[in-house]
Amino acid sequence: MRKTKIICTIGPATESYEMLEKLADAGMSVARLNMSHGSHASHAEVIKRIQSLNTKLKYPIAILLDTQGPEIRTGERDSNLNLKKGDIISVVARSAEDVEENSVMVNYESLITDMQVGDRLTVDNGLINLEILDKDQRVMRCKVVDGGVLKSKRHVNLPGIRVNLPAITDKDRSDILFGLSMDIDYIALSFVREADDIRQLHELLGEKQDKVKVIAKIEDQEGVRNIDDIIDMVDGIMVARGDLGVEVDFWELPNIQRRIVRKCAHKGKRVIVATHLLESMIENPMPTRAEVTDVANAVYEEADGIMLSGETTVGKYPIKCVENLAKIATSIERHRGLRFTEDLLTEHPKQNLAASAVHLAESLPAKAIVVITRRGRMANYVTNCHPILPSIHAFTNDGRTRRQLGLNRNVYAHKLQFSNDPEKTLNKAFTTLLEEEGFHAGDQVVVISDALGVSGSGLDAIQVRILGQ
Structure with a gap:
């Protein structure tokens, strides 16, 4: 997977x-x-x-x-402006009514005070680059370093400048x-x-x-x-x-x-x-x-x-x-990846538990790591270890948690109604693996949980289980 x-x-x-x-x-x-x-x-x-x-x-x-x-953009234009290398143009930070036809308006009020002679403006994700030659209170005169066709509302970057925007x-x-x-x-x-x-x-x-x-x-x-x-x-x-x-x-x-x-x-x-x-x-x-x-x-x-x-x-x-x-x-994932379990062993008690579960799963080897979790935290801890061999199947009773685990590397999340009896919860999870995920009776899995306590209480645990038994 x-x-x-x-x-x-x-x-x-x-x-x-x-x-x-x-x-x-x-x-x-x-x-x-x-x-x-x-x-x-x-x-x-x-x-x-x-x-x-x-x-x-x-x-x-x-x-x-x-x-x-807080994006900085050029203004609306009635027509595109063809900028050629070496051209000298005006750049202003004011309303569109004040802009000359061959000027470039930028919607950042502090543009002229923030920029200095020798600084560069980059427009349209680096396609157009301008160097500031001189400036006064209202206008900057710039040389076109890299030219191109300037259209309306192009993105502007000010590399190295601390932009004064919220x-x-x-x-x-x-x-x-x-x-x-x-x-x-x-x-x-x-x-x-x-x-x-x-x-x-x-x-x-x-x-x-x-x-x-x-x-x-x-x-x-x-x-x-x-x-x-x-x-x-x-x-x-x-x-x-x-x-x-x-x-x-x-x-x-x-x-x-x-x-x-x-x-x-x-x-x-x-x-x-x-x-x-x-x-x-x-x-x-x-x-x-x-x-x-x-x-x-x-x-x-x-x-x-x-x-x-x-x-x-x-x-x-x-x-x-x-x-x-x-x-x-x-x-690419067929090749062995990075290892993080050793580096994570001292950061958090639950992270230690997850690292131990990953080591155990890879040493058996287990077909999967099964995580029972309500808010997704234990699934996050297991993800952090970057297990190489087994996939991670997380079971939660919360729909939002299940969706959010969709971003976790190597995690496949399932919705499951939890029982007050931890064994019934596990059996439901194992049934899902057997009936929907292509697992077989006799496959080994490592179970780790922070949600298997009675009546919703948390209980940290690691188990090795054999499906179908």
């Missing part, structure tokens, strides 16, 4: 019920809603379709709401509250720069903080510098390589990705590698060999999830993209 989970961004190419069903069949575990596009009404329709689809699926699809964040904008706040009302499973907060950004989100979530899991998107140098503090505050990290690859030296991006993935593994947090995985497949039916290798590296690093963006929102081959990710991941 494939360990690496696939996240698909939903857009015009995939928002119908039929396409969502095909994405799920191809291997999608998490559906991402990009709040930079679409309305609450259109996203609500997608959520309802996924919730309806989940009633039929063997493994339900989790829903991740991705905030727009961590959670008014739009983000509205979008998050909308997501909470729709019972989403994950919130991905964009442009997280420091741990305090996450504290603000926790305050907004209020009493729902324990129900919705938080993913921090790392997209600039400041977020990289503060990564340890940020990881401690969240359930997971998204290595958002689009903006991050513009904000940092691009040749350092692979090292940053690997470092973040390993830090998350050691701290027991989920990690997603995102952006440009199969970018060429937006237009072409086959990925480039470099893209295949890029995906393979994320799987070698043992990321929990790999994410598609434009490939599944507006691409011509969204289903093929998911199928290709699944094929690459399955192929």
